[in-house]
Amino acid sequence: MIAVLLFRWIYGYFDFTVNGTFPERFLNLASRKGVRLWRTSGSKESLSASAAVSDMQLLSGLAKKAGCTFTVNKKHGLPEFCSRYKYRCGLLIGAVIGSVICVYMSGFIWNIKINVPDELNEYEIRRELAQTGLYEGVAYNYNDISAAERHIKMLDDRISWISINVFGTNAEVEISFKRDNKDKYAEKTMISNMISKADGTVTKIESGSGKPAVKIGAGVRKGQLLISGIVPYSNGTNAFTDSQGKVFAKTLKKVTLTLPKKTEKTLTDTDKVCIKSDMKFAGLCIPLTFCGSPLTENYKTVTEKRLTLLGNDLPITIKYEKIQPYSKVPENIRPNEARKELERKYRIYRTFLISGEDITVIKEKLSFSENRDGYALTVVITTEENICENKVVKVRES
Amino acid sequence: MKKHHSRESQPFGEMFTGIRLTIHGNKEAELEGSRGILEYCSDSVKVNAGRCIIAFKGRGLHLKCMNESDLIIEGFIISIEYIN
Numbered sequence: 001m002i003a004v005l006l007f008r009w010i011y012g013y014f015d016f017t018v019n020g021t022f023p024e025r026f027l028n029l030a031s032r033k034g035v036r037l038w039r040t041s042g043s044k045e046s047l048s049a050s051a052a053v054s055d056m057q058l059l060s061g062l063a064k065k066a067g068c069t070f071t072v073n074k075k076h077g078l079p080e081f082c083s084r085y086k087y088r089c090g091l092l093i094g095a096v097i098g099s100v101i102c103v104y105m106s107g108f109i110w111n112i113k114i115n116v117p118d119e120l121n122e123y124e125i126r127r128e129l130a131q132t133g134l135y136e137g138v139a140y141n142y143n144d145i146s147a148a149e150r151h152i153k154m155l156d157d158r159i160s161w162i163s164i165n166v167f168g169t170n171a172e173v174e175i176s177f178k179r180d181n182k183d184k185y186a187e188k189t190m191i192s193n194m195i196s197k198a199d200g201t202v203t204k205i206e207s208g209s210g211k212p213a214v215k216i217g218a219g220v221r222k223g224q225l226l227i228s229g230i231v232p233y234s235n236g237t238n239a240f241t242d243s244q245g246k247v248f249a250k251t252l253k254k255v256t257l258t259l260p261k262k263t264e265k266t267l268t269d270t271d272k273v274c275i276k277s278d279m280k281f282a283g284l285c286i287p288l289t290f291c292g293s294p295l296t297e298n299y300k301t302v303t304e305k306r307l308t309l310l311g312n313d314l315p316i317t318i319k320y321e322k323i324q325p326y327s328k329v330p331e332n333i334r335p336n337e338a339r340k341e342l343e344r345k346y347r348i349y350r351t352f353l354i355s356g357e358d359i360t361v362i363k364e365k366l367s368f369s370e371n372r373d374g375y376a377l378t379v380v381i382t383t384e385e386n387i388c389e390n391k392v393v394k395v396r397e398s
Numbered sequence: 399m400k401k402h403h404s405r406e407s408q409p410f411g412e413m414f415t416g417i418r419l420t421i422h423g424n425k426e427a428e429l430e431g432s433r434g435i436l437e438y439c440s441d442s443v444k445v446n447a448g449r450c451i452i453a454f455k456g457r458g459l460h461l462k463c464m465n466e467s468d469l470i471i472e473g474f475i476i477s478i479e480y481i482n
Contacts, residue, residue: 028434031464040461042438 012053012077015039020068023047029062053079108139108282110169110315117177120156125173128152136315137282140166190392191240194227196220197389200249210243220249226388240393246358246386253381255349257342260374264328272325280304280317288318298325335375339368342377350381358386417447424475427454430468435461443471444481451481 018026023046030037030051035058040049051059053075063070085091112129114122129135132148145164152162152175160178164171194210202218210227214220229243277288301322307314333341346366354361363382368375417431429445429452436451437444438461443454459473 024435024438027438027461027464031434031466031469034465036463036465037461038463040438040464042440042460044439047438 008052009077012075012079013050014053014056014075014080015048015050015073016059017071017073018047018049018063018066018068019045019071020063020066021045022066023068026063026066026068029066030059033058033062035059035062048073053077106169108137108169109134109166109171110136111313112136112171112173113313114173114175116173116175119158119177120175125152125175128155129173134164134171135283137284140169145171190242191229192242192390192392193225193229194243194245194247194388195391196222196224196226196247196249196387198222198249198251198385198387200251200385200387202247202249203384204246204248206246206248208244209241210245212245212247214247220247220387229393243390245388247388248358248384249387250362250382250384251387253354253383255346255379255381257345257349257377257379258374259333259338259342259376261333261338263331263333265331266326266328268324268326270324274323274325276321276323278319278321280319281315285319296325296327298323300324333375335368335370338370338375339377342368342375346377346379354381354383360384417452419452419478421475421478424456425472426462427471427475427478428468429471432464432467432469435464435469440473445469449482453477453479453481455479 020026023042026047027037027040035051035055037049037051040047042048056072060070112126112134114125116122116125126135128151129148132151133144134148138144145166149162149164152173153159158177159175161174161176163174165174166172199222200220202214202216202220205212205214205216207227210229211231213225213228220226226247227243227245229241231239231241233239274291275289276291279286279288301324303320303322305318305320307316307318343366350361361381361383365380367378369378370376417429419430420428422428429447431447433446433448435443436446437453440459441455441457443459443461445452445454454471454475455477456473456475459471459475462470462472464470
């Protein structure tokens with residue numbers, strides 16, 4: 001039935017009404033002439049039906065012959081559609097151009113999706129792929145893709161498998177690493193000692209495996225053995241283990257932070273901030289704003305935003321570039337300002353470098369001094385910390 | 399010797415030779431051997447079947463399709479009458 005409707009639409013049809021005293025005569029004449037009618041509905045003195053456009057003239061003549069009036073109500077189908085829009089060739093040209101563009105653009109890769117392990121940087125992979133000729137906006141070519149696969153595989157020894165699948169205009173890159181069972185086995189059979197990473201006086205020993213080589217109250221030097229991985233038995237033999245444990249010692253640290261007397265202060269001018277935006281499409285960079293770059297020194301902050309539609313990435317990237325001009329002004333630092341600044345730096349140092357569960361600050365002594373070049377803050381810190389450091393023992397079979 | 403029959407004395411079966419009427423429930427009737435439509439409106443369709451007239455009565459009757467000798471009537475058919 002759909003095929004019949006389609007053919008009728010392609011060849012065109014029309015609805016008509018025949019009025020007269022005897023419309024049945026028109027029906028009989030039409031059937032004798034072999035004219036196909038459908039959707040016929042009649043009343044006492046009128047008859048409505050549909051017929052092919054090619055039979056219009058014939059039906060009009062038959063209606064006259066039957067003594068009826070023939071009225072065309074509406075025309076349907078492709079010929080009518082074409083005649084309606086015959087003076088609007090722009091529509092046809094636009095449809096043809098649109099179709100050609102769609103077909104042509106389908107031959108390019110517009111989106112590259114990369115699924116890589118956490119150890120690999122997606123940006124770097126994208127850059128390497130671009131070097132081999134696979135980037136957004138490139139014409140699809142199977143040889144290029146296999147070359148890109150080979151290139152990426154040779155980049156890193158850990159890569160065991162890579163595949164680049166192209167679905168329509170999207171390329172999906174999948175990379176997986178080798179399973180490293182050998183190292184796990186080596187870790188299990190490793191022999192190691194614990195040695196000291198700083199000078200100090202031992203206050204506490206928490207030995208897991210291995211034999212402690214120092215006692216509480218003993219003074220130790222940097223690099224001295226604290227816990228041995230070689231455990232002697234009473235029968236004269238030795239057991240080799242991966243020594244584990246913690247040795248806490250009281251240590252002294254001396255930190256000196258300096259600041260010059262003369263420095264340069266950076267002044268930013270917020271009124272002159274310039275935001276440039278560009279649109280990246282098919283390897284082209286189209287500027288969207290024309291503010292230009294300031295001639296003075298400036299900071300640049302670049303942000304890229306990829307456009308998406310219904311959850312799918314589009315091959316269009318908008319790049320925002322925030323340009324902040326600045327100027328440097330020489331500045332003399334006063335002693336109290338220098339002290340405050342150095343103490344602030346020390347607090348940062350202490351937060352990030354002398355913190356954790358294995359270290360406790362017992363005492364700290366700050367001394368501020370001034371010389372010809374600048375200011376200095378010397379801090380002597382007394383801590384109790386875990387001074388153990390693991391050192392692998394290399395065993396050679398003879 | 400050639401035998402002549404008057405219209406009244408014609409056997410009943412002979413009257414319908416050359417036509418075939420197929421009825422699908424009460425919604426559709428196919429008639430083969432039609433010689434023209436005599437009356438056509440939504441509650442009555444009369445068809446010339448040569449030696450008799452076949453009258454379809456019902457509601458919403460319409461011609462689904464027709465050609466020189468065959469036609470299909472669709473609609474809610476209440477009765478079919480053979481008028482001699």
